[in-house]
Amino acid sequence: MPRVEVNEQACTGCGVCVDTCPTDVLRLDPQEKAFPAYPTDCQGCFVCQWDCAYGAIRVLVNG
Amino acid sequence: MAVRLETDVLVIGGGIAGAFAAYRAREAGARVLLVDRSYFGRSGCSALASGVYPAYMPGDDKDAWMRAFGGPLVNQPLVARSLPVMHEHVLLMDRWGVNWVKEGRKIVRMGAPGRSFANGVWMAEGGPQMMMAVRSGVVGSGVEVLNRVALTELLTSDGRLPTAGRVVGAAGFHTRTGEVHEIVAKATVVCTGPYKFPYPWPGSTLGYMPVDLSGDGIAMMMRAGAELSRLELGGINLNPDNALSAPGLESLMPSGAKWVDQDGRRFLEDYDPKRMEMTQRALLYFAIAHQKELGRVPSMDLREVSPERMQLIRRVIPIVVNNQEAMVGDLTETPVPYTYQVAGTSGIFGAGARVTERGETTVPGLYAAGTCTDMTYLPGGNLPFCSVTGDWTGRAVGAAVGSVEPPQPPAEQVERVTGQVLEPLQRRDGVAFEPVHRRLGELLMEKVGLVLHADRLDAALDELRDIREHEVPRLTAGNPHELAKVWGLTQYMQVLEATLRAYRYRTESRVAFIREDYPIIDNVNWVKMVVVKQENGALRLWDEPLPESWHDPHPVRPTQNLHLVFRNQEAPHAAR
Ligand SMILES: Cc1cc2nc3c(=O)[nH]c(=O)nc-3n(C[C@H](O)[C@H](O)[C@H](O)COP(=O)(O)OP(=O)(O)OC[C@H]3O[C@@H](n4cnc5c(N)ncnc54)[C@H](O)[C@@H]3O)c2cc1C
Ligand code: SF4
Numbered sequence: 349m350p351r352v353e354v355n356e357q358a359c360t361g362c363g364v365c366v367d368t369c370p371t372d373v374l375r376l377d378p379q380e381k382a383f384p385a386y387p388t389d390c391q392g393c394f395v396c397q398w399d400c401a402y403g404a405i406r407v408l409v410n411g
Numbered sequence: 412m413a414v415r416l417e418t419d420v421l422v423i424g425g426g427i428a429g430a431f432a433a434y435r436a437r438e439a440g441a442r443v444l445l446v447d448r449s450y451f452g453r454s455g456c457s458a459l460a461s462g463v464y465p466a467y468m469p470g471d472d473k474d475a476w477m478r479a480f481g482g483p484l485v486n487q488p489l490v491a492r493s494l495p496v497m498h499e500h501v502l503l504m505d506r507w508g509v510n511w512v513k514e515g516r517k518i519v520r521m522g523a524p525g526r527s528f529a530n531g532v533w534m535a536e537g538g539p540q541m542m543m544a545v546r547s548g549v550v551g552s553g554v555e556v557l558n559r560v561a562l563t564e565l566l567t568s569d570g571r572l573p574t575a576g577r578v579v580g581a582a583g584f585h586t587r588t589g590e591v592h593e594i595v596a597k598a599t600v601v602c603t604g605p606y607k608f609p610y611p612w613p614g615s616t617l618g619y620m621p622v623d624l625s626g627d628g629i630a631m632m633m634r635a636g637a638e639l640s641r642l643e644l645g646g647i648n649l650n651p652d653n654a655l656s657a658p659g660l661e662s663l664m665p666s667g668a669k670w671v672d673q674d675g676r677r678f679l680e681d682y683d684p685k686r687m688e689m690t691q692r693a694l695l696y697f698a699i700a701h702q703k704e705l706g707r708v709p710s711m712d713l714r715e716v717s718p719e720r721m722q723l724i725r726r727v728i729p730i731v732v733n734n735q736e737a738m739v740g741d742l743t744e745t746p747v748p749y750t751y752q753v754a755g756t757s758g759i760f761g762a763g764a765r766v767t768e769r770g771e772t773t774v775p776g777l778y779a780a781g782t783c784t785d786m787t788y789l790p791g792g793n794l795p796f797c798s799v800t801g802d803w804t805g806r807a808v809g810a811a812v813g814s815v816e817p818p819q820p821p822a823e824q825v826e827r828v829t830g831q832v833l834e835p836l837q838r839r840d841g842v843a844f845e846p847v848h849r850r851l852g853e854l855l856m857e858k859v860g861l862v863l864h865a866d867r868l869d870a871a872l873d874e875l876r877d878i879r880e881h882e883v884p885r886l887t888a889g890n891p892h893e894l895a896k897v898w899g900l901t902q903y904m905q906v907l908e909a910t911l912r913a914y915r916y917r918t919e920s921r922v923a924f925i926r927e928d929y930p931i932i933d934n935v936n937w938v939k940m941v942v943v944k945q946e947n948g949a950l951r952l953w954d955e956p957l958p959e960s961w962h963d964p965h966p967v968r969p970t971q972n973l974h975l976v977f978r979n980q981e982a983p984h985a986a987r
């Protein structure tokens with residue numbers, strides 16, 4: 349299963365990945381950090397990783 | 412309270428077809444609202460496409476184009492007319508910032524798989540960059556965009572489905588807030604892309620990304636009374652045999668990539684020894700599926716691809732390369748095993764509403780473009796053919812809406828439809844998404860498969876009817892995100908039923924459509940259009956001949972004698 353990993357130190361909570369994830373996997377938590385709210389819907393497409401300007405999110409295809 | 416919006420033109424779906432339709436309609440002066448269930452620029456096939464735009468460019472050999480794209484079900488004179496539009500689109504997208512591979516300022520031509528000549532224009536950063544650039548061009552032209560709204564039903568002037576009046580907009584819900592949306596429009600353009608089993612589980616043969624295209628628009632158009640066609644022609648779709656990864660490495664075939672089996676043997680020797688990797692696409696797909704049936708491991712071997720080309724491909728199809736390297740390691744050392752996807756999909760070829768060149772469906776006020784249409788006139792759902800149909804449709808709609816009065820859907824229909832949208836959220840004791848999803852996926856793998864047979868199709872249709880009647884009306888969703896998946900599955904099931912019926916109807920095999928019980932490649936009876944329409948709650952199917960003018964300048968060869976070999980019959984088959 350593909351999986352995403354957020355580096356909470358690096359995440360600024362800008363919300364870009366939350367906007368652009370094609371399958372609506374991501375949300376911001378109460379601390380304004382991105383997290384996979386619907387992890388099983390991740391298709392491993394790398395969109396979030398490319399769209400994050402802070403290098404805070406990483407896609408593990410074979411997680 | 413529902414959010415109520417009004418516009419001249421409603422475009423449903425923001426892939427490349429929707430983008431061009433919206434842009435051209437806006438250019439003609441219409442107010443345009445583009446609604447996407449996901450995020451315009453990041454969603455659909457278009458944004459995940461590998462970076463080849465197989466476009467005609469001035470100086471190309473037109474005859475070679477016609478030979479390559481003028482198949483038996485294609486309106487060849489129209490293909491000829493689409494060619495200059497593709498070139499126009501390359502230039503327009505260049506202005507929008509699409510990063511074409513260039514030498515100096517010149518856009519470079521490169522080969523595409525299954526083509527005998529270099530007909531591709533490549534994107535240096537693949538589909539993701541292309542669609543974000545297209546998005547900025549379209550938004551810059553004044554098209555309004557609404558993201559994360561999944562439309563579920565069309566609205567009609569007489570309040571009926573199917574309608575005897577016209578389509579006057581659509582309704583649906585926001586996939587995060589759950590807010591119901593009612594959008595009233597003078598014309599509605601459906602561009603919701605191809606369909607397949609939504610959310611396939613990794614390791615299955617149920618498909619690859621994008622995982623969320625469930626044929627919503629096709630189901631909506633069918634309920635509104637539109638005629639559908641080409642549903643049986645999805646054909647064989649290839650993808651690497653791991654994760655959910657998509658096709659794309661095949662674009663290296665003109666650059667030294669080879670098909671091998673687990674022993675390193677180039678199995679295309681058995682199928683098309685003359686052309687090998689440059690064989691036609693449909694035959695290649697068949698060869699790979701056939702190898703799988705024989706228990707072989709067809710794989711893409713990139714060891715002879717030059718380092719420069721590998722470097723380029725890493726940029727052009729970053730999703731696929733990233734995915735594959737995570738799974739098998741260095742692609743230049745280990746061949747990548749491939750598999751096929753089960754039937755029950757329109758693949759990337761496109762199928763759906765029967766449309767004219769202007770994108771008109773058989774229902775007034777309802778237009779469609781791209782891979783959710785039959786594109787009867789064009790050979791298949793790749794990016795240029797989608798942008799061209801979007802373009803033509805957008806121009807036609809933009810010109811048509813000037814004379815249409817602002818419509819008003821009947822209040823009862825709006826109330827009924829908007830009530831239905833949220834029902835799965837409100838059901839207390841029903842059935843959850845997962846078991847129904849699982850049952851449908853297993854039905855596809857076990858009863859439909861890739862090689863089709865009437866008995867298995869009938870069994871699949873029976874079970875499908877059972878799921879549709881007893882489980883779908885009881886599906887529950889815990890939140891708007893799950894609601895989107897429930898609606899996707901519901902829409903897909905209707906399109907699947909129509910597709911299985913169309914498979915059943917056609918009794919000729921052809922390389923990408925394989926009937927075990929009709930193993931004859933029959934180009935005589937093949938040349939027709941199978942049409943499906945919902946009438947009085949049931950599906951009606953019929954076929955129509957194709958006009959002779961379609962096959963000018965390349966007439967169809969009347970062959971009727973080629974046999975395909977199935978299952979464990981170890982013999983080179985005769986599809987040469
Ligand atoms: C992985 C992959 C790689 C490919 N590579 C290439 C390539 O290199 N070159 C090439 O020419 N072709 C390629 N193709 C084929 C090509 O990408 C498609 O044929 C083309 O992009 C289809 O465009 P479209 O606009 O018809 O649909 P899509 O791009 O799929 O757009 C459909 C849109 O509709 C939206 N939508 C769906 N349902 C709803 C709803 N209910 N409400 C609102 N919105 C909705 C979706 O979110 C999506 O944005 C590839 C296809 C795939 C899958
Ligand atoms: S990899 Fe794709 S699907 Fe998965 S979270 Fe990132 S953007 Fe979403």
Ligand code: SF4
Nearest residue numbers: 359360362363365400
């Ligand atoms: S794009 Fe990056 S920084 Fe912004 S919310 Fe997502 S992970 Fe955090």
